[in-house]
Amino acid sequence: MTMTTTSMAALAAQIGNQISSVFSQSTTNPPLSVMVDELSAVASRKGRVFVHGVGREGLMLKALCMRLFHLGLPAHCVGDMTTPPIASNDLLIASAGPGGFATVDAICSIAKSSGARVLLLTAQPESSSAAKFATAIAYIPAQTMADDDGETSAAAVALLPMGSLYEGAMFVLFEMVVFKLTEILGQSPEAVRARHTNLE
Numbered sequence: 001m002t003m004t005t006t007s008m009a010a011l012a013a014q015i016g017n018q019i020s021s022v023f024s025q026s027t028t029n030p031p032l033s034v035m036v037d038e039l040s041a042v043a044s045r046k047g048r049v050f051v052h053g054v055g056r057e058g059l060m061l062k063a064l065c066m067r068l069f070h071l072g073l074p075a076h077c078v079g080d081m082t083t084p085p086i087a088s089n090d091l092l093i094a095s096a097g098p099g100g101f102a103t104v105d106a107i108c109s110i111a112k113s114s115g116a117r118v119l120l121l122t123a124q125p126e127s128s129s130a131a132k133f134a135t136a137i138a139y140i141p142a143q144t145m146a147d148d149d150g151e152t153s154a155a156a157v158a159l160l161p162m163g164s165l166y167e168g169a170m171f172v173l174f175e176m177v178v179f180k181l182t183e184i185l186g187q188s189p190e191a192v193r194a195r196h197t198n199l200e
Helices: 005-023 031-044 055-070 102-113 154-159 164-184 189-194
Strands: 049-052 075-077 091-095 117-122 136-139
Touching (some): 005 164, 055 075, 055 164, 091 102
Parallel strands (some): 117 136
């Protein structure tokens, strides 16, 4: 099927509107504020940031980790060969969109027992098995596999099936976080670009 520029733009707008609707929902502690507060605090205490998630959630967190490094924060992806041990000054950002995963729960437990702060991203804060390890929760009210029961409208499923809405919202949220942190940390565009790898 050949798509015109107009039809591609319309499809992109539909997806963008679905993601935007996630952030128009009222929450007690908006996820942007929670994330910016936690990351500002870890920067001020000279701690490190660790990120962990599984599947596409993990990919979104790896993208965030890259940008945090560009902002001058010591940031690490759990599982990399060069990831140091987590300590009490540090922050783990973990995602469990549907509420919990055995691996995410285990890593959050280790971080908490090491004295680190644990920021949990989830769409299911009330039923999350990982929530008991969290010192802060960023609630992203988007559909995940946990509430994809096949009864969603055909149009919504065709656009963003399973957990895609949650994962798309993560990407947009992280871009907002980076935008806010750039100002808070006083990072110029030149300084951010200078930290980008040249081994490509």
